[in-house]
Amino acid sequence: MIQKMKAFLLSPWFQLALSVIFVTTAEVFLKRGAVEAPRLSEELNWTGVSGLASANVWYGILFVLASFVSWLYVLRFIPLTIAFPLSNFVHVLIPLSSWVFLNEFISIQRWCGIALVLCGVLIVAKPVARMEENL
Amino acid sequence: MTPISALLIFVALILFIVGQLLLKHAMENGLGSARFAKFFGGGLAAMTVSFFITLGLLQHFDLSYLYPFQGLSVVIISLLAAAILREKLTPRLFLGAALISVGVIVVSLS
Numbered sequence: 001m002i003q004k005m006k007a008f009l010l011s012p013w014f015q016l017a018l019s020v021i022f023v024t025t026a027e028v029f030l031k032r033g034a035v036e037a038p039r040l041s042e043e044l045n046w047t048g049v050s051g052l053a054s055a056n057v058w059y060g061i062l063f064v065l066a067s068f069v070s071w072l073y074v075l076r077f078i079p080l081t082i083a084f085p086l087s088n089f090v091h092v093l094i095p096l097s098s099w100v101f102l103n104e105f106i107s108i109q110r111w112c113g114i115a116l117v118l119c120g121v122l123i124v125a126k127p128v129a130r131m132e133e134n135l
Numbered sequence: 136m137t138p139i140s141a142l143l144i145f146v147a148l149i150l151f152i153v154g155q156l157l158l159k160h161a162m163e164n165g166l167g168s169a170r171f172a173k174f175f176g177g178g179l180a181a182m183t184v185s186f187f188i189t190l191g192l193l194q195h196f197d198l199s200y201l202y203p204f205q206g207l208s209v210v211i212i213s214l215l216a217a218a219i220l221r222e223k224l225t226p227r228l229f230l231g232a233a234l235i236s237v238g239v240i241v242v243s244l245s
Contacts, residue, residue, distance in 0.1 A: 080220065085231050091235070120230075
């Protein structure tokens with residue numbers, strides 16, 4: 001049981017999924033943090049440093065670091081020609097979570113772009129899934 | 136767009152791509168080895184510089200203007216991983232990467 005659990009957690013495919021979820025979570029926290037951050041004078045504001053006053057920004061930073069660690073683990077095992085296109089699933093997840101958690105509006109054209117990204121990810125993922133089944 | 140901002144957009148994109156390739160190559164070596172340290176350091180440096188150039192560009196341009204260039208990275212990284220890292224790039228993988236690039240560009244133009 002524990003062996004199986006460990007094998008699952010250490011699977012590069014699980015880590016890739018984690019990395020994508022971590023990036024998405026980070027973006028939602030960072031957006032929330034950026035909005036509530038105090039506004040500094042114009043010259044300083046562009047750097048975003050004032051965001052560090054918000055706890056949400058720090059949660060976001062933690063998730064960014066976590067996603068980087070999982071991504072490095074992924075790179076050890078999966079070729080870049082497969083891992084990098086699959087990691088672009090964030091372009092589907094981030095708009096969806098902006099819609100669900102941040103109440104942002106998504107236009108028709110944007111939905112179309114999201115659908116194209118999804119098609120691309122599925123095209124890359126399908127032969128990989130078949131390959132894994134045979135193992 | 137001035138020649139300088141065009142150059143900066145180009146440099147940020149190239150550094151991001153080079154960073155990914157270096158990190159990938161680093162992770163293929165033993166974690167403690169000197170080769171790992173060299174490539175990992177290089178990759179991290181390239182990603183960091185790319186990040187700050189992009190941050191600077193965001194001061195002057197809309198995210199939706201800069202994002203399509205980021206979208207191109209998928210196709211370019213796939214091609215370079217095949218050419219430099221000798222990874223297998225099937226027509227199917229290339230088609231998937233191309234669709235993702237187009238999708239990202241469509242999202243950012245909307």
